[in-house]
Amino acid sequence: MSQGLSEALVLDTLKTVKDPDLHRDIVGLGFVKNLNIQNGVVSFTIELTTPACPVKDQMKSECEMKVRTLPGVKEVEVQMTSATRGRPSFERASILPGVRNIIAIASGKGGVGKSTITANLAVAFAKTGASVGLLDCDIYGPSMPLMFGLVGQQPKVTEAQKILPLEAHGVRIMSIGFLATENAPIIWRGPMVHQILQQFLTRVEWGELDYLLMDLPPGTGDAQLTLTQSASLSGAVIVTTPQEVSLIDARKGLQMFQKVNVPVLGIIENMSYFACPDCGKVAHIFRKGGGERMSKELGVPLLGEIPIDPEIAETGDEGVPLVASKPDSKIAKVYQVVAGAIAAQMSVANMQSGTQGPSVDIKWETKKS
Ligand SMILES: Nc1ncnc2c1ncn2[C@@H]1O[C@H](COP(=O)(O)OP(=O)(O)OP(=O)(O)O)[C@@H](O)[C@H]1O
């Protein structure tokens, strides 16, 4: 039986296209919008849950290819857009209205490259068209002023006493480092830590953000607990290095989030290997596969493995994250893939929380991606 071209037929065909992360078809997910058929020209929009979707191009081609085979189709026009969604949460709505997803980047141990990763990931997110903020929560050793070349700059304060974040490489940034005078040691004690972090969470005027990345201080102490409990986090990412000692600490971090029901989106293994710039040969300086083992053991995804690269350190010190200074480099692409993986896992976690239904969802229209 031959069928004529109709909206129902196009939708039936699009039902065979699945989102690989959400494991559901794109029609059921409500991604297909503005379907129109005119003189054999089929046009529709696919609205993803994040502009950083790692399979955006693949999904577009699959839709085009499948619809093109239908009888009577002369042309297929697919427009990819996104509307980042977050889990509706009363606490977050009142603390940070307009921020859709708050993702903490944590590590059990210091010096594993957490700040470097957060800076590069923020730029990688911004490059996908997402609106991104970065909150440097490391009140003892803030890194972001240096990493973004903003040392000595101070944020403006509005009449309503809100602090406006600074901006660099498409990222809105706030750091305690902007408020402290250079070289002055910052000594915050117990209750002050709590207070300053609370202020940080409530007084910054972020505007609308798809993602707010929080660079947490290392460890699982008071400051981390305050942040984990007060910020109403949407998700957390744990950074580790391949050494076993670092994995033990990372495990503690993971448990901290799981205890307060913050979904752990996955693990990033930093300084995984060294690729010789001359011959390309890969050397695993530390034990291989620690992040992978931990991901299996704890049942959370391994979001990526970032190699040791002298340029990562150099660009950080020069005030321009590598993803901004060398966007086409291999390492920048690794960061881009990791950002995509985080965005995908965040969408999965939001979906699993069962609050993606349009009637209860906080949803903002965003630009095309
Ligand atoms: N993949 C990498 N390759 C080479 N150097 C790196 C890499 N990742 C981080 N570094 C360097 O390692 C040092 C520590 O990194 P970073 O400050 O980001 O760590 P951190 O976990 O935030 O530390 P802290 O616990 O002090 O906050 C920095 O000098 C940074 O440039």
Ligand SMILES: [Mg+2]
């Ligand atoms: Mg740091």
